[in-house]
Amino acid sequence: xxxxxxxxxxxxxxxxxxxxxxxxxxxxxxxxxxxxxxxxxxxxxxxxxxxxxxxxxxxxxxxxxxxxxxxxxxxxxxxxxxxxxxxxxxxxxxxxxxxxxxxxxxxxxxxxxxxxxxxxxxxxxxxxxxxxxxxxxxxxxxxxxxxxxxxxxxxxxxxxxxxxxxxxxxxxxxxxxxxxxxxxxxxxxxxxxxxxxxxxxxxxxxxxxxxxxxxxxxxxxxxxxxxxxxxxxxxxxxxxxxxxxxxxxxxxxxxxxxxxxxxxxxxxxxxxxxxxxxxxxxxxxxxxxxxxxxxxxxxxxxx
Amino acid sequence: xxxxxxxxxxxxxxxxxxxxxxxxxxxxxxxxxxxxxxxxxxxxxxxxxxxxxxxxxxxxxxxxxxxxxxxxxxxxxxxxxxxxxxxxxxxxxxxxxxxxxxxxxxxxxxxxxxxxxxxxxxxxxxxxxxxxxxxxxxxxxxxxxxxxxxxxxxxxxxxxxxxxxxxxxxxxxxxxxxxxxxxxxxxxxxxxxxxxxxxxxxxxxxxxxxxxxxxxxxxxxxxxxxxxxxxxxxxxxxxxxxxxxxxxxxxxxxx
Numbered sequence: 001x002x003x004x005x006x007x008x009x010x011x012x013x014x015x016x017x018x019x020x021x022x023x024x025x026x027x028x029x030x031x032x033x034x035x036x037x038x039x040x041x042x043x044x045x046x047x048x049x050x051x052x053x054x055x056x057x058x059x060x061x062x063x064x065x066x067x068x069x070x071x072x073x074x075x076x077x078x079x080x081x082x083x084x085x086x087x088x089x090x091x092x093x094x095x096x097x098x099x100x101x102x103x104x105x106x107x108x109x110x111x112x113x114x115x116x117x118x119x120x121x122x123x124x125x126x127x128x129x130x131x132x133x134x135x136x137x138x139x140x141x142x143x144x145x146x147x148x149x150x151x152x153x154x155x156x157x158x159x160x161x162x163x164x165x166x167x168x169x170x171x172x173x174x175x176x177x178x179x180x181x182x183x184x185x186x187x188x189x190x191x192x193x194x195x196x197x198x199x200x201x202x203x204x205x206x207x208x209x210x211x212x213x214x215x216x217x218x219x220x221x222x223x224x225x226x227x228x229x230x231x232x233x234x235x236x237x238x239x240x241x242x243x244x245x246x247x248x249x250x251x252x253x254x255x256x257x258x259x260x261x262x263x264x265x266x267x268x269x270x271x272x273x274x275x276x277x278x279x280x281x282x283x284x285x286x287x288x289x290x291x292x293x294x295x296x297x298x299x300x301x302x303x
Numbered sequence: 304x305x306x307x308x309x310x311x312x313x314x315x316x317x318x319x320x321x322x323x324x325x326x327x328x329x330x331x332x333x334x335x336x337x338x339x340x341x342x343x344x345x346x347x348x349x350x351x352x353x354x355x356x357x358x359x360x361x362x363x364x365x366x367x368x369x370x371x372x373x374x375x376x377x378x379x380x381x382x383x384x385x386x387x388x389x390x391x392x393x394x395x396x397x398x399x400x401x402x403x404x405x406x407x408x409x410x411x412x413x414x415x416x417x418x419x420x421x422x423x424x425x426x427x428x429x430x431x432x433x434x435x436x437x438x439x440x441x442x443x444x445x446x447x448x449x450x451x452x453x454x455x456x457x458x459x460x461x462x463x464x465x466x467x468x469x470x471x472x473x474x475x476x477x478x479x480x481x482x483x484x485x486x487x488x489x490x491x492x493x494x495x496x497x498x499x500x501x502x503x504x505x506x507x508x509x510x511x512x513x514x515x516x517x518x519x520x521x522x523x524x525x526x527x528x529x530x531x532x533x534x535x536x537x538x539x540x541x542x543x544x545x546x547x548x549x550x551x552x553x554x555x556x557x558x
Contacts, residue, residue, distance in 0.1 A: 047555075047556070050409045051408070051409060052405060052408055052409060052555065052556055053555040053556070054555070067411070068409060068410060068411040069411050071409065075402065075405060078402075079401050079402030079403045079405065079406070080403060080406060081314070081318065081403055081406075083318055084324065085316075089319075092310060092314060092409070095307070095310040096307055096310060096410045096412055097410060097411065097413070098413070115360040122315075134446070140406075155550040183355075204451075252555065
């Protein structure tokens with residue numbers, strides 16, 4: 001069942017066309033990754049869905065309706081009232097959504113523990129670190145059990161530990177709501193999302209579920225690691241002369257597309273033997289979202 | 304849509320208390336309430352003392368409760384107005400600037416309710432401050448000056464409340480129209496000065512709400528009052544709120 005339906009949304013800012021007829025469909029219960037380079041239109045679309053800005057044209061619905069009640073939102077740089085404590089902020093939010101005091105208190109208790117801010121619940125938000133603000137942001141976004149949670153770059157401003165914690169938390173949201181999350185960090189999207197859409201220059205480049213996307217678009221690679229960087233360089237030069245596409249991934253490592261490796265296996269091995277190039281390791285690298293992303297963004301910029 | 308005005312009022316009042324905005328206002332009001340009758344009462348002595356050091360003989364008329372009330376009204380309509388502008392200029396623009404207004408915008412709540420909660424909270428703060436100032440001023444004036452008309456003084460404070468409310472609503476509304484508190488403060492100060500200049504004129508000047516200041520004195524003296532400045536005050540309040548809602552409903556956060 002479609003939880004979010006976006007139909008031909010455009011957004012113009014004077015001379016800038018931030019969104020050019022974006023259409024998307026997000027199924028219920030998915031963690032949907034919305035990927036794109038900076039300035040592609042990710043935040044603009046999320047703000048439209050959160051009712052913060054109006055689209056120039058087009059429409060959208062959340063569970064068939066257009067109600068704020070069904071949406072939880074976490075901004076890219078969340079700003080809460082610094083003079084409130086986390087518990088007060090959540091209580092305030094619950095009352096604004098029309099929850100009863102009993103429901104609110106029960107939910108606050110659950111969420112403080114889920115988001116790991118129980119110990120700081122009665123501290124003023126102004127004293128929180130970036131990671132704690134983000135966790136509180138997720139708590140306030142899901143407090144009223146919305147049908148959709150919109151997360152705008154939820155982990156991009158955090159350190160690796162904070163990022164890991166937030167991503168773990170997001171993957172747990174799966175059980176209770178549909179998550180629509182934007183990011184330019186490909187690793188984050190690949191880690192938690194079931195489905196992904198790539199936006200570039202205000203247009204959707206592709207939308208697909210993560211597994212199919214990686215299988216169909218990403219090319220597995222074979223990595224050849226040498227003992228000496230000079231061997232890697234020589235091998236790259238020799239294989240290039242044979243018109244084999246080779247990329248240098250590290251000072252002593254080169255990568256070749258798996259299909260190329262299989263088709264030209266004997267030629268590659270002969271080259272290594274003839275020049276006494278000693279391999280330290282040979283590995284197959286799984287396809288990453290980065291490959292797909294780079295491929296599509298490059299393709300678009302060439303077009 | 305739920306009835307959120309109560310919870311928003313809680314938010315505004317708690318913020319007012321924790322940011323010391325209410326405390327500052329109450330202290331200012333208390334200060335004016337005490338200072339006005341005392342300065343009027345001791346002014347002849349102060350002037351005589353200054354005159355004696357300069358070898359100047361000063362002849363002063365007898366001070367009465369009118370001087371105390373006059374001082375009280377001047378303090379509030381001049382310095383009090385500036386303080387009111389200072390306290391209200393960030394009420395919406397501050398939340399726009401720091402991004403916290405978005406917290407309310409994504410929830411099922413209208414701009415009408417947000418703005419009205421701010422105005423009601425401001426009104427409550429003004430009533431509290433003026434209540435304290437009037438009480439203290441009345442006690443001192445009654446003690447220091449004979450024949451002080453207490454009932455009329457209480458009535459005149461209602462006009463003072465209206466005067467400060469116009470300033471507060473005008474500043475809050477301007478704060479909703481612009482993106483920075485300083486801009487709202489300067490715009491409100493400018494408008495207040497324009498109304499003050501208009502009020503100093505003859506005929507048309509009666510339609511400036513700043514003329515309410517002279518009506519306060521009229522009430523204390525027991526003289527009839529003109530309704531023209533009241534109509535101006537109501538128009539400024541309604542026009543400000545309408546303008547603020549119009550601008551706010553089209554506002555889109557830029558960050």
